[in-house]
Amino acid sequence: MAARRTVMLLVVVVLSLTGLAHCFQPVFSVDGTSITHRDITRRAVLRKTAEVCRDIAASEGRDFSLKIDDNLSVSKVQLACLSTPTSTDMFQTAINDIYYSNEKVDFTFAQTVKYHFDNEAFQEGRNMITAGVSSVKANVKLGNFVTGRQTLGLVCHTLQDFYSHSNWVELKKTTPYSTLIRPDQPLENLAGPDTPTCRSCTGNICADNILPEVLQQGLLTSGYFNSLSSAKPAGKCSHGGSSDKSSQKDPVGGINKDAVESSHGSLHNKAANLAVDATMELLEDIRGAVGDKNFLRLMGLSQSSVLCFVIDTTGSMSDDIVEVRRVSFDIIDRKKGTPQEPSAYILVPFNDPDFGPVIRTTDADTFKTSINRLTASGGGDLPEMCLSGLRLALTSAPPSSEIFVFTDAPAKDFYLKSTVTALIESTKSKVTFMLTDAFSRRRRRSDQQGFSSRALSQSDAQLYRDLAQASGGQAIEVTKSDLSLATTVIEDSSASAVVTVFQAVMNPGRPDNFTFTVDASVSNMKIYITGASSLTFSLTSSTGVSQSSSQSSGPLASFTTVGNLRRLSLNTDNQTGSWEISVNSNNPYSVKVTGQSSVNFVYNLVEAHEGAHAGFSLKNGRPTTGSNVTLLVTVTGSDTVTLAEVTLFDSSGPREINGSLQSFGSGNFLVTFSGVPAGEFVVHLRGEDSSSTSRSTPSSFQRQASTQIKTSSIVVTAQANNINIEPGSTVSIPFTVSSDATGTFTVQVNNDRSFSSTSPSTVNIAAGSGGKANGTVTLTAPASTASGTDVTLTIEAQNAGATDINYAVLRFSVAARVTDLAGPMCQVVSISGICPASSSLCASSQWEFIANLTDGINGTGIESITIRKGNGTRNTSTVAGAGGENITVVTYSASCCSQNVELAAVDRVGNVGTCVGQARALTTPAPMTSTPPVTPTVTTAAVNTTSTGGHTLSISHCLWISVVVSLL
Structure with missing residues (x-):
């Protein structure tokens, strides 16, 4: 009954959105017809990402067949962009980051008018947007994508609210108000503070409450909103809705278009569609500033995870550094240029008293150079700054990364354990410790230099085990000579689309049996068992075949033992169904089952909000002991999956708490657990996938999250x-x-x-x-x-x-305050060459485009120039202008088979200017005879150039036209 009451409460919260929220509904549409902030953001992100991938494919001469419309899904876009099926977890997580930050505005800044364009706060709202966009560009430039997404979500919310809260749609506007993302353009035709804008609604009908003279003069206004008081300036429009008390004061009513039931709900779809277009325009501006590759990284579009190492560089670690170099170079060399190449490389060295800096790069050769520069030296006392280095890795790596820590010493900064645990839980990253010779009392060769023994005590080692357990990683204890056998787990994790099928930690240990379900999408299964040397086990397949730990190579798997780790590599194919593993040990141990599959899930802890901004927001920190716990779960990698059960699983109990499911479509499920007691839980998911046409019934599957959820009072x-x-x-x-x-x-x-x-x-x-x-x-x-x-x-x-x-x-x-608001300017100097009318003859002719680009005397300077459209060659040179400004002269030449060019120039603060040119073509076929050459003539034409920080320009320029003599 408690679970049913909780679900009913959440439904009530969602149902209250229409009457209480004063923005597009933030999460899910109640009536199924209104478009939410999540819908708007999702459509814009997927469409823009698909467009970027389409343009990249065109520049590389590849086909791109995906239809770009509002029916795109995460899996469809990723498959079209990357061409190979792989996990969509990173893409979905990145989009979720933007969603949650967007939705957060309504709960954190509910009464701050500039975040919503309420109260005619147009200048303040525009300042919020442009400052936020500058911050996003700066974040991306330094590779801080998670923070960039957080700011992007906030900016998108404010931009989207403009189209619902202002009268832009009522003014019959059909395109976005581009001035909102261009700080050097003036906001024009704003209704003055003393200008009346509305009259009272007639009954329940508010369709015509904006004053006719406001519409005739094209004055821009927005509704006033106040949930505490009815006060507003005389004659001004209100936002409207039951939570807006100002709408009860003359003129009564409102003008918002947040939902189809809103005051101007008949215009809801037009406002939402304009908000989608405006969000895409903003994303295009960011894309132009950061480039296509970094834009896709901002969106989390990647075929593989990062390779992340945290390495102790003290004197006794020379052997470990050699092994890190070997295994990382092997992964790089085998996967470079393939879909499995790591999306980024992260290295954090530490010793005492130093840690860092973080080395983060997408270039494999740069990473190799950084690894080669590592040297083992120093470390006269025992403990090192291990947790400080790990903290840097957790905040620098993308969420849900796998981080490998190499050390043979205690952590001097053990007081950071709770901080590191908090970062593990909030980022959902896995941490695996490679503890080499950690318990050996023999003296190292470094002792000859006066260093003392670095052996770990059990309490020292337990700190690492606790962190590994909290993250779903492992604490692997090996000798230095056997380290190369243990690092196979790094190679396993670097594969694409690795999922956790099952995981359990038994502490204290006891004999137990564990079952797990294997579905048809899972391949390359691995089982990892850590524990004392006395541990034994047996594995039984879904067909009843068994293999014991006495068989290193048997009918089900081959396995190796190194230190406290047993690694089983299953050699069976297509054995779907229920498997069992039995472990016999009275000492602590862990069991982990992984495989490769495109089907997985991502989740977030959320909390419900009532009142003026009802909905859900991310839960920061741990849930409260004994209270209800709510998860928003998104199934990834398949559009044909249904969930049957989501539970919180405590393997040390063992306890399993069932959640109540509520589907919101598109793979999204709200899951509520009632009265969760004190403990440490992981999310366990079971469901069915009907994607395979070869099966008459859906295939059952299970997945498990790695990171623990702990409760707190x-x-x-x-x-x-x-x-x-x-x-x-x-x-x-x-x-x-x-x-x-x-x-x-x-x-x-x-x-x-x-x-x-x-x-x-x-x-x-x-x-x-x-x-x-x-x-x-x-x-x-x-x-x-x-x-x-x-x-x-x-x-x-x-x-x-x-x-x-x-x-x-x-x-x-x-983010530094940006004072350079205008993008680089373009002046076309010449377009030369005539291209034949027949496309079959294009390869035999060339054309040339020359332009001058400058950021002006007071600008920050042009940082990059790229070819956005066209597949010709580009050369640049720099000259001084008459006023002392730097001018970049761009010469572009191409075959007549590519007759259009678009150049993008970006200054040092991310303002973008574009320069467009088009080849001249013969309008009639050339005669079949040779003709004498024609003396070049000078023609003047107008070419449009656009700067995202400035205006569209019409520039007169000289066209030097030379006629190509051809014998057809």
């Missing part, structure tokens, strides 16, 4: 007013610690950039305080911080007994 909430920080400035972040218990709670605050910060060391929840205590954190970005840098802040609270902890994780972007 403490709640930490924190929210900054702005996620963008200027270099040299300080941001204040108020936070609240809540608990049913009274007393003193320890507060720990950390950031991954070592920025200066202040915070209280404790807070006290006193009796009668409502179970809450407040505090404030300040964070200062040094003036020297590069624009586009991101910083991750964790705020943790722990009870007096140190038995419970919770946290909030926030990301900020450091």
Whole structure:
């Protein structure tokens, strides 16, 4: 009954969206006909991503057959872009990041008018958009894609709200208001603060409440919104809806188009479609600034995961560094240029007292060079800064990455355990530790230099085991001489589309049987068992065939043992159904079953909101012990999957809590668990896939998340007013610690950039305080911080007994204020050459295009020039202009088979200018005789050039036309 009541509550929350929200519905449409912020963002992202892939394919001479419309899906776009079936987890996760940030605006900035273009706040709203876009471009330039998506979602929400909250649609506009993303263009024809804009609605009909003179004069206005008071300027339009009290004051009614039931709901679809077009225009501007490859990385479109190493570089680690070099070079050399090549390479060295810097690159040769530069030296005392290095990797790698840590020493910064755990849980990244000679008491050759033994105590090792268990990784303990046998797990994880079918951790250990289901989409299955040397096991297939641990090569698998790891590689094909593995050990152990499959899932903890902005937002930190837990689950890699069951699984219990499912279509499911007790759980999913035409019945499958979900009796909430920080400035972040218990709670605050910060060391929840205590954190970005840098802040609270902890994780972007608002300008100098009218003769003729591009005297300077359209060759040179400005002269030449060119020039702050040219063609066939050459003539023509930071220009230029003499 409790589960049913919870689901009903959530349904009520969703149903309340229409009457209460004052924006496009944020998450899912209640009536099935209204278009939500999620729909708008999804359509725009998928369409723009498909367009980028189409243009890349055209430039490379490849076919691209995907129809680009509003019916695209994540799996269809990724398959068309990458040409090979693979996991869509990264793509879906990136889109989800943008969704959640978009939706967050309604819960965090509900009453801030500039985020919604309410109250005629056009200048403020435009400033929000343009500053945010500049920040996104700076983030992408430095490879900080997660933070870039976070800002992009906020910007998209504000931009999309303009078309619902203003009278742009009522003014009969059919294209986006491009000025909103161009800060150097003036906002024109705005209704003045004292200009009446609306009259009261007649009854329940609000279709004609905007004053006729406002529409006739083309004045731009938006509705006023106030959920607390009916106050508004005289004669002004209201937003409308039951949560807008201003709409009850004359003139009553509203003009919003948030849903089909809204005040101007008849225009809802037009407003939503314009919002899609405007979002695509904004994405195109970002694409032009960052380039196609980085745009696709911002969207998370990748065939494979990153290769990420955190390496101890102290004196005894020379053998480990050699092995890291060997295994990484082997992966690079085998996969470079193939669909399985890692999407990025990340390296974080550490020792004592140093850690970092992070080396992050997409270039394999650059990564090889970085690995080759690693040397093992120093480390006179035992512990090293392992967790500091791991923290950098967790905040630098994409979510759901697999990170490999190599060390043979304790962690000196063990106090960061809770911080690292918080980052593991928030990023859902897996961490596997390679602990070499960790428990050996023999002295290393480095001891000859005076270093002491670096053997780990059991408590030291348990820290690494706890972190591995929390992430779904492993703590592998091997000798240095056997390390090369253990690093096969790195090669396994670097394969594409690796999924976890089943995983269990038994601590304390006990004999147990585990079952798991294998579906037809899974291949290359691996089973990893870690535990004491006395551990034994047996494996039984779905057909009843068994193999014991005494058989290193048997009918089901071949396996190797190295240190505490047993790695089984299954050699059976097409054995779908239920398998069983029995483990006999009284010591702690873990079992993990993986395979390769395009079918998987991603999930997020969410919480429901009621009131003026009802819906769901991301849950920051751990869920509350004994409360309801809500997940938003998205099935990836298949459009034909249905979920049958989602559970929270605690293998150490064992306990399994069933969730209540609610489908919202497109593979999205809301899952609610009632009264989740204290413990550590993982998400376990079962379902059916009907994609195979060879089966008469759907295939059953199961998947499991790697990262644990822990509950806590403490709640930490924190929210900054702005996620963008200027270099040299300080941001204040108020936070609240809540608990049913009274007393003193320890507060720990950390950031991954070592920025200066202040915070209280404790807070006290006193009796009668409502179970809450407040505090404030300040964070200062040094003036020297590069624009586009991101910083991750964790705020943790722990009870007096140190038995419970919770946290909030926030990301900020450091972005310098942009004063260069105009993009580079283009002046076409000449177009020469005449192309034959017959396409069959195009290869025998050439044409040439010459243009001058400049960012002006006060601009930041042109950083790059790329060919957006055309497959010719480009040469550039730089000359000084008459006013002292730098002019880049571009000479483009191409075959007459490619008769159009578009150049994109980007300045150092991301403003984009485009320059377009087209070859001249004969309008009539040439005569079949030789003709004498014609003296070149000078012609003047107008060519349109566009700057995304400036205006469309009509420039007179000289066309030097030379006639090509041909004998046909």
